[in-house]
Amino acid sequence: MRGFEPRDREVAGTRMDSGVSTRTSTKAYARLPKGSQPPSLYSPYQATVKRAPLKPLIVLPHTLSEITGPIFGREKVGEKDNDLTCQHAGEPLGERIIVSGRLLDSNGRPIPNALIEIWQANSAGRYRHSGDQHPAPLDPNFSGAGRTITDEQGVYRFITIKPGAYPWFNHYNAWRPAHIHFSVFGSAFISRLVTQMYFPGDPLFAYDPIFQSIPDERARERLISKFDLETTQPQWAKGFKFDIILRGPEATPFET
């Protein structure tokens, strides 16, 4: 269970589109603003073409099943799981970095005790995965996976190596911009987020259909971490800031 103060519960009649009312306590979660999320179908990213639903999605008023979700305990995370540079006998090759930020809900409230998982390529742009055939070297000292739990202020911190860009087969001469995959749990199953964090100034952004699939420019930019001198440690590692916002309950009563 989370160690934070439970927010006010709204126990109220919840009218559903079907006209059926439930008496379960239901918080209101706002719909995602238009353009802030990629569509399921985005043909420049070819793999979406056969994997995106083509029939209309059914708009679902939120029930208890949507506004609840798994809350993990600290036992899910080992003490050093957030340091990807110390998982082997030696240090991995590449540029050592610190990636840190805050996990907030859409009301600006910090989300403490939340599980964040990351995975990434090594500094040469190679994943430790049997499916990655990029002819770049594996690093015996780098697995490229880690996890942590946010602290009471919703802050997380990873130590890792800056990943390299890597080629893929989506289109001619396709390269993914350097990125770290993030998996984040909020308090509701509909707050669940899997995303990718990028690095400032990457020349590959303009050519990357995964990044470009997000319609809103500001929403794209928010996936780009910022170099941060405060996070940077002298003589040791550069620091990058990456804040993550998850859907949170609204202050207003639920209306569909």
Next chain:
Amino acid sequence: MKPDMDLVPTASQTVGPFFRIELTTDEHCIRCIAAPQANGERVWITFRVLDGDGAPVNDAMLEIWQADANGKYNHPDDAQAKQLQPGWLGFGRIATGEDGSCVLETIKPGRVGDGAPQAPHLTVAVFARGMLKQLYTRVYFPGEPANNDDPVLKLVPADRRDTLMTRSDPARPGHWRFDVQLQGERETVFFDV
């Protein structure tokens, strides 16, 4: 009120092809939701994920969220006057194999909600390479009288409801099958949440 642009939820990006190195390692998969002592009817659901050509999707991850046998969620916002089973989390995470399938062991959930209760169901989030954001669907059990009154099933056109129903395996009691058809004639119903 217009939301503060800086507090707009972060955009989703695909889980990609290599999530197995963290999300679904043997240690991080949760293939069995219900501990051996959990009350309820034990079920095994074989999920199969298929693309628009009917080809198996061998790099998908499914996350499952469900109530316990009493229909109670392990969550501070579940105010139903019900006792949660000790040790119940209600979360599963499985990854498809080469044939696009994976098996979840759990117990059949109870009805959720004390006003107009929902029929027993599991909520499923589908992630895969080629999916820029997760899709949400639900798994229901055919033949449940409660299905007729389920407020969510009522929102689904009648001719598509059966895509949300598990199919029993007559030869193996307790075993069920559920196809997640991403596209096509029998496309699974997905929900805009």
